[in-house]
Amino acid sequence: MAPLLSRLVQLAPRFNDDSGVLHQPQSLNKSSFTLDSSGVAGFFGGDTAVSGMATVNLFKYRRWGGWYNTPGSYEIAKQYGQLANSRLWDGLFPGGTHDPSQLFGLDGKAGPDFLAARSGSSFTHTGHLAYLLTRKAGRMRGVRDDEGRTTTPASVTVVDLHHVPEERVEPPLRWSGSGLLAIVPIAASFTACVICALTWDWFCFASIALGIIASGSACFVLGSGKLTFKHHNPAKGAPPGDGILKGGGGVVVLRGQEGAVNSVTRGRYFLRYQPPRPSKSPTRTGTRRKTLGRGSLDKGLPDGMELPTLQQTDANATSASDVKPRLPPESQPRNVFIGFAAILLTLQFLIQLLLIPQGQLLGQILFVATLAVSWAYNTFLSSIDREDIQTTILVDDILKLEQDHIKKFEFGNWTAMSVFACLALQPDANDPLRKPRKLLDGLIPNDTEVWECWKAKIVQKLSSNAPWTFTSADWELKELDEEEQELLETLLKDAEVAYGVWSRWRAGRRSPTPATAVNA
Structure with a gap:
């Protein structure tokens, strides 16, 4: 703590008692002080980001509002990467469920x-x-x-x-003010990118830009599902x-x-x-008898x-x-899109840990500021009662x-x-x-x-x-x-x-x- 305080004193502006001339502090861009990357990564949790992402299919145009550098990218990838539903992605993101409706809180509660x-x-x-x-x-x-x-x-x-x-209904989604509030974290992230580019801080620029692309892509892919x-x-x-x-x-x-x-x-x-897959023409009775089995019975x-199990066939x-x-079958996302979005979120988490310590102090502060603004917006999204909307x-x-x-x-x-x-x-x-x-x-x-x-x-x-x-x-x-x-x-x-x-x-x-x- 003492070295940090002494360094801040050196950076502060000070006057010469004799001449009254203001001596400028050392530039932030030339400072050797760096933020602890592990502390930056762990300061903001990903629980609010995961909960905020669950609203992506409930509001109109919500899928277009994820283009900002958000914290908790690895938590989002671990939670929603399971939807890729293939052996490769299951190995990278084990456990959980492959049902998007349960993962987004649209199903799973037991009724009376x-x-x-x-x-x-x-x-x-x-x-x-x-x-x-x-x-x-x-x-x-x-x-x-x-x-x-x-x-x-x-x-x-x-x-x-x-x-x-009707047997299937796609209800229209309602407009919400949360869509307009997304402008705040988006503007903060893009402004930080511009400032980092103007100060030639390409490490922090790349970190923030990667966060924008990863979060926006994941929000767009996950939000492409239509509530039905x-x-x-x-x-x-x-x-x-x-x-x-x-x-x-x-x-x-x-x-x-x-x-x-x-x-x-x-x-x-x-x-x-x-x-939805087009319905197939019914087969003849004779053909069905030749291929009689549980799979063919399910088609009917x-x-x-x-079909219920043998114990469930009781009257x-x-x-x-x-x-x-x-x-x-149409409720499963396309594997390549959802899988790549999850990989991109994981790469965001890893690359930001490596690049942020290489950046300048101003860029590091801007990076933390974008996370703070995004965290506040994700907190607002997670406070929305999704069951009321449903x-x-x-x-x-x-x-x-x-x-x-x-x-x-x-x-x-x-x-x-x-x-x-x-x-x-x-x-x-x-x-x-x-x-x-x-x-x-x-x-x-x-x-x-x-x-x-x-x-x-x-x-x-x-x-x-x-x-x-x-x-x-x-x-x-x-x-x-x-x-x-x-x-x-x-x-x-x-x-x-x-x-x-x-x-x-x-x-x-x-x-x-x-x-x-x-x-x-």
Whole structure:
């Protein structure tokens, strides 16, 4: 530290006490002081750069905004070089995943359980899109319209799906102010290059220029993927896909056609890097029998799906993961482009370590300044909630939901919430649920004698058009003792409260205000 301070004192301007003449310090370009290259390389981490790169496919023109000298080039190469998907690149960048949608955070989150009301296609786990919709419902502000008891508050979000998406949809990307902010690090990097060239500091010039080319190329190649939504079309004549997404603090009731509900429960996002392959003409039955095998059987399935394993062919399989989606072939980047971009990022990291110590002090300071500005911009990009953007695309562009298509109701206990959810699944009194007991067991798995009696009463009411009124004859049962009868009376009163909210909402006499989203 002492030699450094003495050197700074020598470089500072000073006056001659006798003549008053200002003595100029030694030029920065001629200084022998150099920055520690290892310290420069490790000062700014690459985590923010990796997180910022994950936004490259969510904003319009974002792929053109990466032409600046960014820190963490090796971390970016190690993270995204796996997408090259070949033995050579796997050896250079081992581990990770080859699925761009999971790497960019467009897939991979497990959704809640789905209980089907009419189609029978219940899943023990759903996918990323169901997670997004449930997340949006959890952040909405509902209205409580009952005066029942309060134990564990729960909510019911009713979503009316009026639009059935196409099998493949490429939603339009939205413009974001982050595109304009990219001008700041780009201008800083190019200005530093010009100054280094004017001062004949070609080592720092080459280091900054290489960073600009490597980062810009990687951003352009990775951002060439088109965000695409995909789901399978149900068979003709399929019953309505109404059902319940069972979350932790409440449920989401989905009402609509089978194709609309499938888009939430079994749809997915992926990135399309290549044009879709043309569909081949179907082969004759005789030819297929000669080449019968798992590969040929997979060709007969809808695009993006594969056959389940032998254990999954059981008729009782009810998990959405029983038939796992296969990565579409067009979602893989071209190996040569993504591989060369990763190699270029790695070379940037290595070459900058060698060249920066050879440069002049001014060039080294400019190099660190470009990293600081780029790091600040990457921090801003990493602070953007990508799941909010994905949810907006799902709601507005895929499902085309209007404000009045989503309503949220708050209840003071899980019992009233469960009854209201079942009532919401039969908007027409002349079309009751076929198996309401299955829904009740899924929402409330309790199987004590009191709950069994309560469920039997609720199933009876759901199967009739009569108003829900319970009397002492409904809970004063011989097989129950006094405490159990008191509990059953309380549970039946909760059901009456839920029926009152549902009847007012259906009749429109006291319809709650549509819920509004909070930070979504």
